[in-house]
Amino acid sequence: MITFKGVHKWFKSLHVLNDINLHVSPGEVLVVCGPSGSGKSTLIRTINQLEPINQGTLIVDGMDLSDKKTDINKLRAEVGFVFQQFNLYPHLSVIGNITLAPIKIRNIPKKEAEEQAMELLTRVGLAEKRDAYPLQLSGGQQQRVAIARGLAMKPRIMLFDEPTSALDPEMIGEVLEVMKDLARSGMTMVVVTHEMGFAREVAHRVVFMDYGVILEEAPPEDFFLRPQHERAQQFLRQLLTPMQAG
Amino acid sequence: MLNYTFDWSIITSGQYFDWLVSGLITTLKLSAISIVMAFILGLVIAVMRMSHNKPVRWFAHIYLEFFRNTPLLVQIFFWYFGSYKILPTVINDWLNKTGFEFAAAAIALTIYTSAFIAEDIRSGVLSIPKEQMEAARSAGFSYLRSMQYIILPQAVRITIPPLVNQFLNLAKNSSLAMTIGVMEMTYQARQVESYTFKGFEAFTAATVVYLVLSIVITAMVNLYNEKVLNIHKAA
Ligand SMILES: Nc1ncnc2c1ncn2[C@@H]1O[C@H](COP(=O)(O)OP(=O)(O)O)[C@@H](O)[C@H]1O
Ligand SMILES: [Mg+2]
Numbered sequence: 001m002i003t004f005k006g007v008h009k010w011f012k013s014l015h016v017l018n019d020i021n022l023h024v025s026p027g028e029v030l031v032v033c034g035p036s037g038s039g040k041s042t043l044i045r046t047i048n049q050l051e052p053i054n055q056g057t058l059i060v061d062g063m064d065l066s067d068k069k070t071d072i073n074k075l076r077a078e079v080g081f082v083f084q085q086f087n088l089y090p091h092l093s094v095i096g097n098i099t100l101a102p103i104k105i106r107n108i109p110k111k112e113a114e115e116q117a118m119e120l121l122t123r124v125g126l127a128e129k130r131d132a133y134p135l136q137l138s139g140g141q142q143q144r145v146a147i148a149r150g151l152a153m154k155p156r157i158m159l160f161d162e163p164t165s166a167l168d169p170e171m172i173g174e175v176l177e178v179m180k181d182l183a184r185s186g187m188t189m190v191v192v193t194h195e196m197g198f199a200r201e202v203a204h205r206v207v208f209m210d211y212g213v214i215l216e217e218a219p220p221e222d223f224f225l226r227p228q229h230e231r232a233q234q235f236l237r238q239l240l241t242p243m244q245a246g
Numbered sequence: 247m248l249n250y251t252f253d254w255s256i257i258t259s260g261q262y263f264d265w266l267v268s269g270l271i272t273t274l275k276l277s278a279i280s281i282v283m284a285f286i287l288g289l290v291i292a293v294m295r296m297s298h299n300k301p302v303r304w305f306a307h308i309y310l311e312f313f314r315n316t317p318l319l320v321q322i323f324f325w326y327f328g329s330y331k332i333l334p335t336v337i338n339d340w341l342n343k344t345g346f347e348f349a350a351a352a353i354a355l356t357i358y359t360s361a362f363i364a365e366d367i368r369s370g371v372l373s374i375p376k377e378q379m380e381a382a383r384s385a386g387f388s389y390l391r392s393m394q395y396i397i398l399p400q401a402v403r404i405t406i407p408p409l410v411n412q413f414l415n416l417a418k419n420s421s422l423a424m425t426i427g428v429m430e431m432t433y434q435a436r437q438v439e440s441y442t443f444k445g446f447e448a449f450t451a452a453t454v455v456y457l458v459l460s461i462v463i464t465a466m467v468n469l470y471n472e473k474v475l476n477i478h479k480a481a
């Protein structure tokens with residue numbers, strides 16, 4: 001579904017992704033973790049080419065991102081992206097946020113798009129908020145709407161970049177529940193997160209990054225109980241103390 | 247001047263009243279057409295100014311600098327006296343039929359004001375967080391579609407106070423069209439004055455018209471905010 005082969009990326013002289021080799025199979029849930037600045041966001045953003053890669057091969061859903069002929073907008077329509085800061089469209093209502101892309105990109109009739117949106121809103125537990133505006137919602141609600149917005153395009157892959165890091169602690173659970181449901185439904189997911197509960201419950205694999213390098217790649221139970229790399233051990237120790245790693 | 251006797255009846259009925267009303271209608275038409283066209287053109291120029299394509303960006307840049315920094319009166323004269331030399335004959339014929347003065351004034355007002363509007367919209371766009379563009383692009387919208395559906399609607403909301411200002415300026419600037427013989431409000435007020443010597447009354451009428459026009463434009467934009475853009479909800 002997603003294949004990185006020898007992928008490199010630089011920001012000027014900063015080597016943010018250093019020889020990334022990674023494969024995500026259909027239906028797999030991959031969790032990416034690592035210290036702040038290690039390149040997690042950059043990695044996940046290359047998958048829908050919010051960040052272009054400089055070297056190597058990256059194939060997503062059969063499309064080669066290093067090939068100039070690849071229709072990048074088509075690829076992005078197949079890949080949902082959920083941001084740390086939600087990034088809902090503030091000028092549109094909840095239902096407007098969810099139906100905009102299906103109506104304008106997929107040319108689905110408005111009525112049909114709204115019916116589908118209501119199904120998604122019910123799934124994330126926000127049916128009664130259909131006409132609210134994003135800024136009237138709590139952070140947790142906004143993020144659930146953002147997930148519904150991503151799902152409305154019927155994506156083959158969903159990407160999450162620290163979806164709960166900007167939330168008040170009491171709202172993290174409601175968002176993780178929605179994501180766990182999605183994982184159990186068989187969606188292919190790449191999730192940058194430090195929520196170890198989520199990783200333990202639904203992740204098939206955990207990847208640990210530092211300085212742009214994948215240092216460790218293991219099933220969650222192995223990663224959490226027997227981290228091999230010294231940096232990973234240190235990172236996990238920090239996660240368990242109140243001083244959270246970025 | 248001390249012996250001046252006011253006579254409002256001259257302008258409230260009869261022939262001179264009709265002149266002023268026809269002037270009012272011309273001013274309204276000229277302003278309305280130019281406002282709509284200037285807004286659309288301003289949007290287009292603003293997007294071109296931010297394009298990733300260098301020649302497009304530079305064209306917009308030169309357009310902006312040129313039309314903002316030459317006097318409107320000169321631009322009106324340019325379109326009136328000079329344009330038939332550079333425009334194709336078809337267009338000239340059509341312009342002559344539809345009233346060349348009016349068209350020249352409308353073109354000048356549109357282009358001049360579009361340059362200011364484009365700059366206002368551009369600063370509005372720059373104030374929208376870049377994450378909005380990212381969200382739109384990651385949903386699969388092209389750059390232009392992202393602008394159309396996500397960025398510009400938000401930017402225009404922010405830009406509304408300066409836009410209203412540009413619309414008001416345009417309505418007031420439309421009085422310059424009298425210099426090329428467009429029989430708009432100010433032109434007719436002067437006509438009435440030269441026939442009746444009742445300049446005070448005639449220009450008071452014109453002043454009131456511009457004032458009411460300003461109030462109406464402001465009210466219409468406010469209404470648009472509330473009804474169409476849902477500003478009160480999204481705020
Ligand atoms: N657009 C950019 N331009 C320059 N440097 C960047 C940019 N985005 C990220 N970086 C840098 O790249 C490194 C990796 O960033 P990021 O992928 O956001 O890490 P993470 O998500 O793991 O915190 C950091 O040092 C960051 O400062
Ligand atoms: Mg990050």
